[in-house]
Amino acid sequence: MDAMLDTEGKESSATHGAYRRLREMILTGELPPGQKLKIEQLRGLLDTGASPVREALSLLTSDMLVERIDQRGFRAAPVSxxxxxxxxxxxxxxxxxxxxxxxxxxxxxxxxxxxxxxxxxxxxxxxxxxxxxxxxxxxxxxxxxxxxxxxxxxxxxxxxxxxxxxxxxxxxxxxxxxxxxxxxxxxxxxxxxxxxxxxxxxxxxxxxxxxxxxxxxxxxx
Amino acid sequence: MDAMLDTEGKESSATHGAYRRLREMILTGELPPGQKLKIEQLRGLLDTGASPVREALSLLTSDMLVERIDQRGFRAAPVSxxxxxxxxxxxxxxxxxxxxxxxxxxxxxxxxxxxxxxxxxxxxxxxxxxxxxxxxxxxxxxxxxxxxxxxxxxxxxxxxxxxxxxxxxxxxxxxxxxxxxxxxxxxxxxxxxxxxxxxxxxxxxxxxxxxxxxxxxxxxx
DNA sequence: ATGTCAAATAATATCGATATTTTTGGAGAC
DNA sequence: GTCTCCAAAAATATCGATATTATTTGACAT
CATH class of the missing domain: 1.20.120.530 (GntR ligand-binding domain-like)
Incomplete structure (x- = not known):
């Protein structure tokens, strides 16, 4: 009852997929620096649940591509x-x-x-x-x-x-x-x-x- | 209907609390290197839900204190x-x-x-x-x-x-x-x-x- | 007009339950 | 006795819904 859209046979995991996709979007600037990253919005964009999105954003925090603002969600890391x-x-x-x-x-x-x-x-x-x-x-x-x-x-x-x-x-x-x-x-x-x-x-x-x-x-x- | 046990008035957030507590336990060796970190077990130890535990573990991955094994959960980072x-x-x-x-x-x-x-x-x-x-x-x-x-x-x-x-x-x-x-x-x-x-x-x-x-x-x- | 406060709105954080996957354990074959 | 394979158990990953918290809006008083 689940969508299985990825044609890649390598890494199947909603979290990992969201991670790679978001990473790409931030690196290329598709998600501009400083932009608020709302769960709902991303959930729609990547068509997956809220949990994988959340976890992917947490992982991107390690890479310093995303900032977490304690009770205020996530944003793409600013540049300067x-x-x-x-x-x-x-x-x-x-x-x-x-x-x-x-x-x-x-x-x-x-x-x-x-x-x-x-x-x-x-x-x-x-x-x-x-x-x-x-x-x-x-x-x-x-x-x-x-x-x-x-x-x-x-x-x-x-x-x-x-x-x-x-x-x-x-x-x-x-x-x-x-x-x-x-x-x-x-x-x-x-x-x-x-x-x-x-x-x-x-x-x-x-x-x-x-x-x-x-x-x-x-x-x- | 929620437990509010922390006497600290500073940082209230189940995730942040779990993060700090787990970090402490790994740093001091209370959770030994290489040990499997099962969600249920930790959920009991920190008496909180599964989501905060999961997210705290994700954050600890940034600090290289926890390793994520793709579809196989988390473990305390090994030492050598x-x-x-x-x-x-x-x-x-x-x-x-x-x-x-x-x-x-x-x-x-x-x-x-x-x-x-x-x-x-x-x-x-x-x-x-x-x-x-x-x-x-x-x-x-x-x-x-x-x-x-x-x-x-x-x-x-x-x-x-x-x-x-x-x-x-x-x-x-x-x-x-x-x-x-x-x-x-x-x-x-x-x-x-x-x-x-x-x-x-x-x-x-x-x-x-x-x-x-x-x-x-x-x-x- | 302007600033303050309270209700409404929106977003996040968290929970409980389910689906998937991995691991375990044991029955049967060689 | 050991190996393989299949079923049972456990654990993870994910979903949908709810409770909490931040943000906005608008009314009221100054």
Missing amino acids: KSNFEEILLLRCNLEETALRASIANADAAWEDRLVLRHHHMKKASQNGAHDFEDAHKAFHMALLDNAKLPLLLRYCSQLYDLNIRYRYLAAGGSSYKKRDISAEHQQILDAALDRDADSATGHLIDHYRRTGEYLSSQMDS | KSNFEEILLLRCNLEETALRASIANADAAWEDRLVLRHHHMKKASQNGAHDFEDAHKAFHMALLDNAKLPLLLRYCSQLYDLNIRYRYLAAGGSSYKKRDISAEHQQILDAALDRDADSATGHLIDHYRRTGEYLSSQMDS
């Missing part, structure tokens, strides 16, 4: 320039730590994973922006995950998502020029494969700072 | 030596960043807060261990909060709590010797008041490393 700058700062700090640790643990299997992810990313860049975003994140996380520091990786992943949100908000996802991001990625990859930690972290941080400055300028408008 | 060491590593990294930023923003109001927190901590050390823990955390967070980096502060606070849990687990909360923690705190405070970032961060990290090594040795047993 200072928040953006803090995200950038922390990313540079944490990702440098993670990348250095990853390189310290470098082995053939990791190199294979890196090359693969990089290839997938290049391939996906010809498809839709959505595919590219996923592959881009996968590449960046692959750079870091060989550190074998799960907490650190989790923080980096969280911050990555928070940052991507600003990219969507600033540019509608499009104006995010190809610039020469592709070359930057290649430099990072090569340095990582050479196991040159200084060069790899240098390029990585440049990569972030450059994107950061670009977005920061967009935000002044 | 490598997890402990990662926490220590990240704490040293993040708190150094935060403390340096705090000192860079130093002003009279911050100094006042620091002195006050330090005083309260000393006073509380004569009372129960529970009071001391709260005051101790308040002092450490006061050292960091002048950085005005809310995300960073949140991470530091999370990691602080994860660490305190290991202290409870290793020592039952007691053997955590007074050592000369008091002197160490004084050194950190003095250096911060002098606005000597190198000295302050040095003492702070020493403080953590020393406690870390002590706990680490306890864990080999």
